[in-house]
Amino acid sequence: MDLNAALRHIPDFPKAGIDFIDITTVLKDKDLFRETIDQMAELVRDVEYDLIIGSESRGFILGAPLAYATGTGFAPVRKKGKLPYRTVSATYSLEYGSDTLEMHIDAVQAGQKVLVVDDLLATGGTALANCQMVEALGGEVAKVLFFIELTELGGREKLSRYPIESLVKI
Numbered sequence: 001m002d003l004n005a006a007l008r009h010i011p012d013f014p015k016a017g018i019d020f021i022d023i024t025t026v027l028k029d030k031d032l033f034r035e036t037i038d039q040m041a042e043l044v045r046d047v048e049y050d051l052i053i054g055s056e057s058r059g060f061i062l063g064a065p066l067a068y069a070t071g072t073g074f075a076p077v078r079k080k081g082k083l084p085y086r087t088v089s090a091t092y093s094l095e096y097g098s099d100t101l102e103m104h105i106d107a108v109q110a111g112q113k114v115l116v117v118d119d120l121l122a123t124g125g126t127a128l129a130n131c132q133m134v135e136a137l138g139g140e141v142a143k144v145l146f147f148i149e150l151t152e153l154g155g156r157e158k159l160s161r162y163p164i165e166s167l168v169k170i
């Protein structure tokens with residue numbers, strides 16, 4: 001299945017100059033969605049990890065079913081002020097602004113190996129914030145896994161100290 005061909009490009013969203021990659025075209029198709037999760041699971045088949053984390057919202061959409069498929073737990077990363085318990089936070093830059101992410105302080109245990117999952121690697125800011133929170137809680141980033149990588153935006157370089165996999169490169 002050609003996952004790249006199934007993606008929808010929306011120019012100038014959320015602002016002029018951004019080419020938004022819409023994954024809902026893949027998610028709504030049961031076969032494409034299953035193939036995406038299966039292929040992502042295959043990319044980390046030989047990686048040792050105890051937990052998957054993913055950022056809202058598309059990191060939830062891919063990370064939770066991947067955790068189910070691989071028999072691993074899942075911990076959500078949310079935007080500031082959305083989690084009910086005490087949190088650790090990291091502020092990050094992305095291609096159209098900045099934001100702060102938070103994770104519960106008990107989401108990652110010291111020494112746990114964590115797989116960071118998200119839909120898109122663009123500039124790398126969101127993923128780096130996730131990795132920083134994992135490490136702040138004493139965890140180890142086992143790998144960072146993306147559905148899509150926008151190769152021209154240099155996110156891989158920002159994450160160069162972590163092993164990275166991406167399913168689709170654009």
